[in-house]
Structures are given as structure tokens and as C-alpha cells.
Amino acid sequence: MAKIKAGVLGATGAVGQRFIEGLSDHPWFELTSLAASSRSAGKKYCDAARWRLETEMPKDLGDMTVVNVDPSEVDADVVFSALPSDEAQRVEAEFAAAGFVVASNAAANRMKPDIPLMIPECNKEHLDAIKKQQENRGWDGYIVTNPNCTTIMFTLSLKPLMKFGIESVHIASMQAVSGAGYEGVPSMAILGNIIPYIGGEEEKVETEPQKILGTFDGEKIVSADFSVSASCHRVPVMDGHTEAIWVTMRDDPSPAEVREAFLKFDPGLGDLPTEPKKPLIVRDEPDRPQPRLDRNAGRGMAISVGRIRSGIRYICMGHNTVRGAAGASILNAELLHQKGLL
Numbered sequence: 001m002a003k004i005k006a007g008v009l010g011a012t013g014a015v016g017q018r019f020i021e022g023l024s025d026h027p028w029f030e031l032t033s034l035a036a037s038s039r040s041a042g043k044k045y046c047d048a049a050r051w052r053l054e055t056e057m058p059k060d061l062g063d064m065t066v067v068n069v070d071p072s073e074v075d076a077d078v079v080f081s082a083l084p085s086d087e088a089q090r091v092e093a094e095f096a097a098a099g100f101v102v103a104s105n106a107a108a109n110r111m112k113p114d115i116p117l118m119i120p121e122c123n124k125e126h127l128d129a130i131k132k133q134q135e136n137r138g139w140d141g142y143i144v145t146n147p148n149c150t151t152i153m154f155t156l157s158l159k160p161l162m163k164f165g166i167e168s169v170h171i172a173s174m175q176a177v178s179g180a181g182y183e184g185v186p187s188m189a190i191l192g193n194i195i196p197y198i199g200g201e202e203e204k205v206e207t208e209p210q211k212i213l214g215t216f217d218g219e220k221i222v223s224a225d226f227s228v229s230a231s232c233h234r235v236p237v238m239d240g241h242t243e244a245i246w247v248t249m250r251d252d253p254s255p256a257e258v259r260e261a262f263l264k265f266d267p268g269l270g271d272l273p274t275e276p277k278k279p280l281i282v283r284d285e286p287d288r289p290q291p292r293l294d295r296n297a298g299r300g301m302a303i304s305v306g307r308i309r310s311g312i313r314y315i316c317m318g319h320n321t322v323r324g325a326a327g328a329s330i331l332n333a334e335l336l337h338q339k340g341l342l
């Protein structure tokens with residue numbers, strides 16, 4: 001089978017590098033274009049990007065020439081967007097209008113009612129909104145987005161609890177520094193410290209889960225009817241967001257029933273290449289999950305949950321730059337291919 005041509009927009013950045021890592025030996029996708037700002041365009045990728053990952057930069061990609069983020073310069077069927085949000089707003093629409101499929105990691109288009117905000121294990125039926133999006137906007141291509149890195153962890157854990165009638169969710173996050181990008185948080189500000197503010201984060205975390213767990217009514221995606229109240233904090237952890245969750249549910253399930261629901265959760269995706277065997281891993285030890293020990297579960301794609309107590313209270317954690325960013329977009333694109341949408 002010929003591979004699908006894939007491009008990365010924002011290829012030199014922190015998330016762009018994770019895209020390259022995840023796509024460089026992917027069984028379905030082949031990296032054919034690396035795009036970034038005019039500062040990088042025209043340079044070899046190895047000269048334009050300051051590679052920050054623990055894995056080696058793939059050699060053949062290092063020799064590729066970076067192009068501008070412009071549909072006429074990018075050779076691909078699907079583009080993965082890791083652009084800053086303000087750029088993404090304009091650029092992603094241009095690519096979709098030019099016939100590209102855009103799998104976006106940026107916030108700009110997440111809450112538009114005809115643009116799916118996807119977690120494949122939660123809402124694959126929202127892909128039906130793509131046709132409406134193309135009709136509404138006159139695009140040959142389309143945009144599919146993935147959630148904020150904090151949203152994705154606990155929303156996946158809420159999915160199997162929906163049957164109990166979720167009424168409200170409270171969340172306190174402890175977010176890794178990598179979520180702010182390499183230059184994001186100065187080491188002098190975060191070492192030995194906690195910063196109880198992440199600009200714009202609580203607003204995203206308080207609105208995205210309801211859209212993901214909502215329904216497509218044939219015209220638009222209608223958000224589920226529960227409230228989320230969030231307090232987000234930056235902590236001196238390299239990778240892995242940890243979240244303390246409180247969920248109030250109509251049926252008032254016991255901790256054992258919640259544990260059972262997590263254990264039995266099987267989204268039935270049908271073997272996508274980067275899909276974790278178990279999207280939710282239940283840790284029964286009293287002091288798990290922990291970012292250092294659990295962030296790489298399922299190659300960084302599984303969410304670990306533990307400390308399930310009456311209330312219902314529990315802890316959940318996952319890898320913010322894999323499941324919370326590039327890995328989420330790649331899984332979305334795999335689902336699109338499985339559904340014949342690429």
C-alpha cells in the first residue's frame with residue numbers, strides 16, 4: 001500500500017518535533033513536507049530546528065529543506081498543525097480551502113461547532129460534522145482538532161463514567177513545564193516552585209470536555225450538559241500532567257463501580273497503529289499514578305488513573321506532549337484513514 005503523504009506545519013517547534021518523531025517510521029504516513037516560519041524556510045531541517053528530544057533526529061529528515069507555511073509550497077495529503085494559535089486560525093483555513101486535510105493541535109479552531117474536537121476513543125461519531133463543515137465553508141479539505149493537553153487526560157477518563165450521569169467535574173491540574181514549549185517557563189521561575197497560573201488554560205479545560213462528550217445533531221456539535229471547574233498549576237516536572245479530579249454523578253456510583261467502568265472501557269477502535277492496547281490503565285497502588293513512572297504507559301498514549309475514592313475522587317495522568325499533543329493528532333489522522341476520509 002502506498003503511504004499517505006504527510007506534512008508538518010510548525011515542524012521546528014516543540015510539538016512539531018514530536019510529530020516528526022511519531023511520523024518518521026509510521027506504517028501509514030510518509031513525511032513529505034516540513035514547514036515553518038520564514039526564519040526557517042529555505043534551510044535544511046537540521047540547521048533550522050534545535051532538536052530537543054531524547055531520540056535522534058531522523059537523518060533523512062534532517063536533510064530536507066524547510067518550506068514556508070503556504071499551501072502552494074507544501075506537498076502532502078494531510079498536514080499536522082503545530083502552529084501558534086494566532087497563526088493557526090488563518091493558516092489552517094487556507095490549507096482546508098486548498099483541499100488539504102488538517103489535523104490540528106492548536107486551540108484556534110477547537111470550539112467551532114462544525115469542526116470536530118476529537119478523542120478517537122470518545123467521539124468518533126463527530127466525524128460526521130466534516131461534511132457539514134465543508135458545506136458551510138465551501139472547502140474541499142477540512143479541519144479536525146485535538147484537545148488541550150490537560151483536557152484530553154481527564155476527558156478520556158470521564159467517557160466510561162457518562163453512563164452514571166455526570167453532573168459536575170472539579171479538577172486541579174499539576175502541569176509539566178514541557179507543556180509551555182522549550183522557551184516557555186524560565187528555569188529560575190519554576191525550580192523549587194509552583195506557579196498557580198497558566199494563561200488561558202482554565203477556560204479551555206472548562207469548555208472542551210463538554211464538546212467532546214456532546215453529540216452531533218446533524219448541523220452542529222452540541223455540548224454535553226455538565227459543568228467543569230478548573231484550577232491549573234505549573235509544577236517542576238519535565239513531562240506528564242497529573243490531575244486531581246472530583247466528579248458528581250446522578251447515580252452516585254461507588255468507587256468499586258467506577259474502577260470497574262475504567263477497567264472495562266473498550267472503545268473498539270479496531271487496531272489503529274498508535275492506539276494504546278488499553279486507553280485507561282488502573283493503578284491500584286496507593287501512591288500511583290506518578291509522572292516519572294507512568295507517563296510512558298502505552299508508548300505515551302495511555303492515561304493512568306488511581307486513588308479512586310468515594311466522592312468520586314481520583315487522580316489521572318498522561319504524557320502531555322505525546323497523548324496531549326502530537327500523538328493525539330496522529331491518532332486522529334489514523335482514524336480518518338480507517339474511515340476512508342483521507
Ligand SMILES: NC(=O)c1ccc[n+]([C@@H]2O[C@H](COP(=O)([O-])OP(=O)(O)OC[C@H]3O[C@@H](n4cnc5c(N)ncnc54)[C@H](OP(=O)(O)O)[C@@H]3O)[C@@H](O)[C@H]2O)c1
Pocket residue numbers: 009010011012013014015016035036037038039040041069082083084085087088105106107148149178179180181182320321324325
Ligand atoms: N507544547 C505542548 O506541550 C503543547 C501541547 C498542546 C498544544 N500545544 C500547541 O501546539 C502549538 C505549537 O506549540 P509549540 O510548543 O510546539 O510551539 P513552538 O515550540 O514555539 O513552535 C512553533 C512553531 O511554529 C512556527 N511558527 C511560529 N510563528 C510562525 C509564523 N508566523 N508563521 C509560520 N510558522 C510559524 C515556528 O517556526 P520557526 O522555528 O521558524 O519560528 C515553529 O515551527 C501551539 O498552538 C500550542 O498551544 C502545545
